[in-house]
Amino acid sequence: MKKIRTLSWALFDFAETVFSANIISVFFPLWIVNTLGGSSYHYSFVYSASIVLSIVLGVLTGKLADERGLKDRFFKLFVIGVIFLLYSLYFADSLISALILFFIMNILYQQSLIFYNSLLQDVSGDKEKGLISGIGIGIGYVGGVVSLLIANYLSETPTQTFLITAIIFTVFAMPSIFFIKSVRKKSANIRIKEILQDRKFLLFILSVLFLTDAAHGLIIFMSVYLNKVFSMSQNEIVNVVAFAGMFAIISAPVSGYILGKLRPSRFMKFVFIGWISCFILLVLSTKTTVYMVAVLFGIFLAALWTALRVVLIDISPSHQLTTRFAFMALSERMASIISPLTWGVIVFIFGESVFSYKAAAVALGIFPLIGLFIYLKFLRLLDV
Template structure:
């Protein structure tokens, strides 16, 4: 049963990256702007609103899941809701209806990730947790690359890519819906949110995550638009360069996971902050040729970020509070998901849809990993991690 659980957990990473790559990063924002007549700030503000509600809901459901042992049930409900919402996009022709549907779809998607990350503890051991996390991320990026290529080259329209994405997503979430289960607790715990808030090293970690993932989410959401507006890439070129980044993410994720079993994940994580800052600066000065090296760097950084972040959180958290603390991490990530789209949208709204405005927005995002690094150093000083 353990092997079935490991397989089910890792292939969900395949499915969730399919959703992130196809819907959040590429096809949905392009559909909103180029087909439905919307703008990047329409998408950014709706995305931010769904994230804000997800933050509030996640704190409540995470606490209930830890206290009652319901995290597997909450996970499965959220996943099924994503499937239904995603399938309905094919039939929508209105900008307003599309944005409303996306609001609820993204809300359920974000909720599913909280419980999914927490379930890593249930299906792994301390000796193999880093490697399994890396395998999941690597398989996830395989999903992102394969689904982008299949959706782009088989579909005759963007709306058809939504049906293809829904089919791929449904297929690969099915094992997790059937087989993933929470470990049953011999003892029930009452969780006090105030006690978690008083944990100073944990709060430094969460705050540093906010600044780092602000940059990461900004990249995920707006990279396709940046490539289109600044470098004048076509949809096919955008898909190809995203696929290249994904290939290097696939390779680097299990390698990172392997080393996390040998070295301190907490100390290794600080290097990722600096890598993000340097690569964002490189993006601003890139051209149609050097952008491929930048894409490769971003692929490696994304894989390293997602592989390492959840391992560090598990290592510093009590077992009975894992889902609640993952909800705090989701709070930090989702706040970043609000901040970066709002900053991006405001810059574009003020300066207009120009290459210069996109570079200004990118430079602002580049500063966040640097600030996060300073805060993370405080976390290392206060914590007892090895």
């Protein structure tokens, strides 16, 4: 039964990466800009607004789930909501209806991730969590690549891509709904103030904010960047993203294996350095060399998501995991607000030009550098 729970947990990584790739990163923003008459700043502002609400909701539901032992039930509720709204998106026929559906759907999706990550401890042992995390990320990127290709080449309209995405998401999310169960131990009342007084935790969360700021900016705007800077078609964009995804598939379990041999907190330091290097190379790249830059982004994106939840579990009391994952999500979601707004403001000021998009990429590249300095302070407190 444990193997079934572990496999079901990993398969949800497949489903959630399908959502991230098809809805957040590629097809939905392109649909908003190219078909419904919107702009990238419409999408960025709606995305940011949904994140603001998910931040508040995440802390409240995470605390309640830890105190009452309900994290698996919350997880399943949010996943079912995402499935329903994904199918509803197929029937959207205007910019307003599409943005409203996305607003609600993204809130539910973000909540499901909080509980999903906290369930890693329930489906793995202490020595296995790095490898299982990496396997989940690897399976997730298989989902991202496969779903991008299927949705792109089998659909004739943008809304058909959403229907295909909904079907794939449903198939791979259902095992987690049926088989994942948490250890339902009620804990004492969790005091948010005590968590906020944990200096190591706060430094880690703050460093994560800056690093994931860059990651979310890349996920959200990479398709538009490739289109505006290199004049790539949708097919070319899908090929670049899929190419990067193939290397992410390989690097995720490799990262998980390394986490079992090397202290996860040390491994994260090299992830910061990798992201800084990738943004430098992105701004300097050409239409040919951007494929290699995409490969590096794929490798370090997989390493980031594999290591992040493992490090947090290592530095957190087990009875507060969901609440602390909610705070990590808060950090990530604040980054999801900052990076779209930063990108949107730069493009709005300088206009739709190659210069403005490269300037936005430079701005995002500064964030992991700031995060690295904060993370080094965190490592000094851990004495590693």
